[in-house]
Amino acid sequence: MERSVCFRPMQSKEKLLEECVSYLRARPVFDRVLRQVREKAESLGHIGGKTIISIRSGAERDQLEGFFQKNLHGKKQLTVSVELLERALADSRFAALSWDEILCAYFGGPFIGKKEQREREESDRNDFFAQYADPSGDIGARFLAEILSGECEGRSLLYAQYRADQELLGQRLRVLIHACDNLPADRGLAQALPVFAAEISGDPHYFDEGTTTDRLLRLFIQKHYGIKRQPSYSDTEWKARILYRAGILKDDLSNTVLIYGIQAFLQDGTRHSGMDGFYRMREPLQCTLQTLYRLERVCGGKDVYVVENPAVFAVLSNRYPETAFVCTNGQLRLSALILLDLLSRESRLHYAGDFDPEGLGIAQRLKDRYGSRLELWEYKPEYYLRARSAENLPEETISPERMKKLDKLKDAELVKIADLIRQYGKAVYQETMLEWAYRNESELQEG
Known part of the structure; x- marks a missing residue:
């Protein structure tokens, strides 16, 4: 940069600033110098500290030597x-300028310190959420205020969505508030998820599992009803x-x-007149969540027998028509758990399932859930051994991955069966035990 060795006419600061910026831009190495100086200034909140500039060519060396x-x-x-920066500037013809002014002109705006930037971002974020969250507003707006204050879970999710797309988040929050204010249960209704979603948002998939709106809605429901x-x-x-x-x-x-x-x-x-008809006719019934939701109480007598397999259910309900039976069909769907929750209030549950890792796992989960209100039914090692010796036993070998599921079992009866499965590597299914198991007439009254 030229030294101030002779008299020069006074220049306006604007003109001098233009010349300084032109001088620096004509020497490419200063783009890196100024960018690193600005980054350091943004970190500190003021111009200061030190930065290291690598010299990549002879031309860059000449440019740096000339200025500094x-x-x-x-x-x-x-x-x-x-x-070094201040000394070089003071010895140049641009001494009337400051580095703050030069950086502002070079980059088209003043640098913003990280602290100030964080404060601005926080202020902008608060202004955004204030459009939707209100501690004294409707229930949905109050819920958002509780999230943002840290009273309940979900703040990190909202902040992440805010950083990703503010406009989209705004749309989602408007729909969420509407959903919170119009839950079917609070209106005495039960609705299928797609129907509720379409009613609230116009999109039947709006609250599909895994979406942001699904997660926020479930957080609200847990808070609203105090669900643990x-x-x-x-x-x-659980979802x-x-x-x-x-x-x-x-x-x-x-x-x-x-059932x-x-x-x-x-x-x-x-x-329930529909279910009562099946009960009086002694016929089985497929019971849906829609039906279960309307029920306050179910009654199966003193004892209810729960089986995993539909074929076993059919045989037993025909063999013992005076006894109550439930079939989970190999899975613990929500409908089965809701029904068993209701039944367990008045009845003792008896559960029988397949002797394989998955079947024993279901039995363990039910035992964990209902404790003394559920009895494991016909889980006898001799039944496994008898079935294993039968000619029609499936040749399927249980994989090591499936075998690992047995390690989670805790109940002593189940552990005994698990040990036999490990020993022989075979599963035994309910159908193969049907002719000699499940025939305790002191428990089941044969019709």
């Missing part, structure tokens, strides 16, 4: 401090259970449980 008046021969880098996590539910079942409490039914027609000999009563105390 330092001999850089043989040097691969230059340490630029605020003192129950460990006996899998993650999928469906939360929605169920709000009258939102997930897979309401496909989520069914097979026989069970009476059902509505919330007003009257019998």
